[in-house]
Amino acid sequence: MPVYYLEFIVVALGLVLLMVDAFVKLEDKRSLARLAILGLVVVFGLLFFVKAPATAEGGIWNFYAAPDKLSLFFKGLALLSTILVLIMAIDYTPLVVAQTANPEPGAHPQAGLGEFFALPLFACAGLMWMSSANHLVSIFVSLETVSITFYILVAYLRRNVGSLEAGVKYLILGALSTGFLVYGFAWLFGVTGSMDLAGIGEALAKEGVNTTAALFAFALILIALAFKLGAAPFHLWIPDVYQGAPTPVTAFLSVGSKAAAAVVTLRLVSPFLASTPLVGKVTAVLAIVAILTLLVGNLAALPQKNFKRLLAYSSVGHSGFLLMALAAAPRVSVENAMSPATVVGFYLGAYLLMTLLAFLVISSLRAAIPGEELDSYRGLAKRSPFHAAALVVAMASLAGIPLTAGFFGKLFAFQMAIDAGQWWLLAAALVAAAAGFYYYLKIAVSMYFSAPGKEDDTSAIRVAPLTGIAMAVLMILIVLAGVAPGVIIGLLL
């Protein structure tokens, strides 16, 4: 089966969902989400049956790379995160309905809900396309497909001021970064005379390449990608948008959007790293951005009191580790070196598992506890040991404690920095990791050490079966990848 069928199926599924929502009278629109999950699981299964085409030239293959392990891996990540986001969205439904319901008498009580389940599918198709994009135009189009879907999703709670504010901020800054990206692409085309990545790579590797213009193009593209990745100093939108957006959307932004940005960065930066005249300056710039991101993200997370805001800064911090792997990419093709693609892929895989686990807990608790402040999690260990245990696993992995997936993600990145002799980067990463220990542990502390306040609800909290299964599977995967990282590496190599 040709690989691009997968994206078609996902888009078709989204359209079917919209049609069903419009023409079929559903009592409970959550069945739409269940339908979408079922469809995505099938597509996820199909991922293992795609074959590389005999000739990957001409026609669609000018815009779309033949499937390699990396692109399939990222397609898998996109599908997995969409499935989990939809599971979260089911739990989150009451809050969405409260903010979007049509007050007119006789209206369907869940009037505005259908699109909330359909839109993630379009974003998912964009993410999947992006992992195979090998042409500046298709990179741009897929990136915008995802961004525009996210503009809608972030502002989805239309009667909630926070959500609307987040939507506007995201839209304005997102549009600005798109401008930088296009301008960068224009310069890159001007320097290399080519729009597809292979051609760009060849042109950049030549001796007589105009380095000033190429570096200018690189700087513009890096600004746009740093915005999408949430790398300092272009991370300012992250905390506000993460806090304001509906929790499932925040999760999707923090995982799907970051994975996509990372894969695009990987593909766009690789030609620069492979070019002898440019590589020195490019790695220096990347290292500076990585150091800034590591320090800003992790140090700013320390005083946070809102859980989603804390996770927002932590997501900035994790972008720092991703960039660290890129900045420490081997200068010449050393025979015995880890490839940045493998490290970035593993890191993102681990990041997906642990971040989505954390967000699953938040969204499934949202109906039972008063808010998303850290104080609301007081005494959670007594009310729901399962949620608390899941959150401990997620936090341990985010902090990078051994025997969890997060530890190996960090270790690989550290190893690359050591191999490249990037000592400043290493020092910043150590500070970042140490700060991470503190603020992730703070959450475990508020769940286990503090008793619930007098006026707090102390009744037990139940877990929806689907959410419970998803959480258990994620916990097992985190520990499995933390003991035997070969499980994930095998999918990449």
Next chain:
Amino acid sequence: MSTLELLVFLPLVAALAVGLGAPARFTALGASVLVLCFAIFCAINFKTNLEGGMQFESTRTLLEMQGFPKLSLAFGLDGISLVLVLLSALVLLAAVWVAPAESSIKGNARLYYLSLLLIGGGAIGAFTATDLFFLYAFHELALIPTFLMIGIFGHGEQRVRTAWTITIFLGVGSLILLVGLILAVGALGATTFDVATLTALAKDTPIAAEMQSWIFLLLFIGFGILVSLFPFHSWAAPAYAEAPTPVAMLHAGVLKKFGLYGLIRLAMPLAPAGAEKWLNLVLILLLGNILYIGLVTIAQKKLDRMLGYSSVMHMGYAFLGIAAGNVIGVSGAVLLMFAHGLSIALLFGLAGWMRDQFGTLDFDRLGGIAKPMPKLGLMFGFAAFASVGLPGFANFAAEVEIFFGAFAGEDTAMTWIRWATIGALWGVVISAVYMLRAYRTVFMGPKPDKLTTPADLSWATRIPLLLLLVALIAVGFAPDLLNQFIRPAVNALLLGVAG
């Protein structure tokens, strides 16, 4: 599944079972009895006539990737690990046994027993792992429940603060240690995390002297923080005083020994030149442990704090044995790890029981309880004698070996280490002073009027503690019971270093 995999995963699987709803105390107790049986089985089948290599080895490769050292889930036992596994199994069983009944644990009994099993399983894993990653990771696995236990089930108002203090101290220690280990693996250019291969590499192609000195310093401070080396000791006494009794027993008795184990197993073989370079610093700090902390111990006014400081102080002797760097000194250090682990667990077990009964451990409010409670008095007396290092207890054999090892040598010149040994000898006097003073205040003399004495130790409390005491006396009278395992292993290790 090999024997050692069973041994390591048994407590972990039991912990999972407890988490999923198995009866907590029953499962925990059953698992720890089985663990002790397995450990004894290993000791009986351990071949002492071999030249100190690893036995019961098993390896499962988990990751082979270009540019990254090979990772495998590998276990093995040599004499040193065997002794420490026996210690862990004994203390785990005693700790689970003296833990309060499920009904009397406020809040979450399941979490309580689950954590104990994780601490025990993590410690055993760390002592048997022959892969650097798992050696480190299993120790971390044991640390996290320790923090949680102190914060949730600890005594006193300050417990959350104490939990944070110990978390930050040990977290930073582990991080420093990790940096040192990564540097060492990188400097060796190793393609595997297998400790034996790393050691062999370090012998054949030693790391540059400058680098060795950095690596040793990082490892020494990292492991040192975990062992409460002076001046990084301030977490220890409050943590042990406020931790639930079984946790204090497990951490002070077993988990803390990981730092010493790491120094013997990793720091010395990987960076021998570094060890030589920093010898004087090591000697000064260990004297700080023995003499300064010894005096601090005398000044304590509460039994649990005093015991906490005494355990910090005794670590100084172990450092001295390691610093001696010869077979007798290092063997003495290993034997002391065993002896001290049992005696401090015994003391904390008894002190915990007393705190539950009297509601206080202030020296001012206790006194004269040996007469109404002779069994407690006798047990505590034995434990205190053991801790002081009276002949007949394992501690004596260990300390004598350490002093002999540290003073050994053909020439008559007074080297620094000999001066340090003379200084350390005074520690014996100091520990006699604080232990006997404590014994006199609590058990002898007039009984304060307000103090009501409960019933004496029941059999249920006595059995687990007697287990520890019997082991201490047995090894004290026949140190060769363990030395037959320790000596060849230490010999092989030191031969591997010196070349």
